[in-house]
Amino acid sequence: MKSIRFLLGLLLTALVLGPLMMMVWLSLNPDEANITAIIGTARAFFPSGFSLQNYREIISDPYQPFLRYLFNTLFIAVCLIGTGVMVNSAAAFALAWGHGKYRQWVLALIIAVFVIPGEGLTIPLILMVSRWGWLDSYQVQIVPFIASAFSIFLFYQFFSKLPAELIEAARIDGASLFTTYLRIGLPLSKPVIATTAILGFLDVWNSYLWPSMVTRGVEFRPLSVAMAAYFGNQQSYWGNVTAFAVLMALPVIIVFLIFQRWFVASVVGSGVKG
Structure with missing residues (x-):
């Protein structure tokens, strides 16, 4: 019974955190072509790059401050x-x-x-x-x-x-x-x-x-x-x-x-x- 509850809790955690983690990994990927290729697939849930370029562009955008x-x-x-x-x-x-x-x-x-x-x-x-x-x-x-x-x-x-x-x-x-x-x-x-x-x-x-x-x-x-x-x-x-x-x-x-x-x-x- 404890293992069933643990598995259900793990599944619920994955369902809640999965979209959030995908969003974080995509935001850290500097390659827009790669993002377009993997978005909507299981690969989007795993890190495929690490860069703060997207964040720098967001913060420094003069048209959308x-x-x-x-x-x-x-x-x-x-x-x-x-x-x-x-x-x-x-x-x-x-x-x-x-x-x-x-x-x-x-x-x-x-x-x-x-x-x-x-x-x-x-x-x-x-x-x-x-x-x-x-x-x-x-x-x-x-x-x-x-x-x-x-x-x-x-x-x-x-x-x-x-x-x-x-x-x-x-x-x-x-x-x-x-x-x-x-x-x-x-x-x-x-x-x-x-x-x-x-x-x-x-x-x-x-x-x-x-x-x-x-x-x-x-x-x-x-x-x-x-x-x-x-x-x-x-x-x-x-x-x-x-x-x-x-x-x-x-x-x-x-x-x-x-x-x-x-x-x-x-x-x-x-x-x-x-």
Whole structure:
């Protein structure tokens, strides 16, 4: 039984890592003719050359400035995740431990918004930001997505399971709801913060529809839109395309490795045990 599980795990690992390794090997192959000959065959899964030429061409391309695209995407992701964690967690804590009957109605409204496809709000949203003069800017890719129904609900699920004794003790000591959130709720919610940070980072990194509609040039364009434009212009240069893809995937892998301990804890089922 153990050997069967080991073989199944090995097969699953090969299925997951195989395409990634093929992409890496092709990106390190400087011979475009050789890449064209082996792509789509089993030989593509094995190294057939080693050179950083494709990476140098990607980084030094004046028409598709990769470093500018990378800065844009990282800036948008950091601003969106940083403000989103604070706004969404504060809103969730107020819904979990605030006063008033409004909380259940607001929570029901948040859940209702969560089930609405984001594409259905694209046209009204783009009309609004166009009137505000936000097209082709950073804020048009950040501000509309700071508040997230999914993140609020995720934080609410965590905060609602906190021991009531902790919150009551803070209230007896005279702490306001916001102070209780800062000193108790936020420090205890690291697993949820890690989960929302990773999912939010992936969402920003893979976002294509909205940035393609609101950006026009390279000044504010993120990597996802640049990747599509680059692939359309360089279809025959698979070495460069795969090098671009590898460079685009590296930050995602790094972020996951940084937060993976808290992410796994949250997925398994984190909670505060009293």
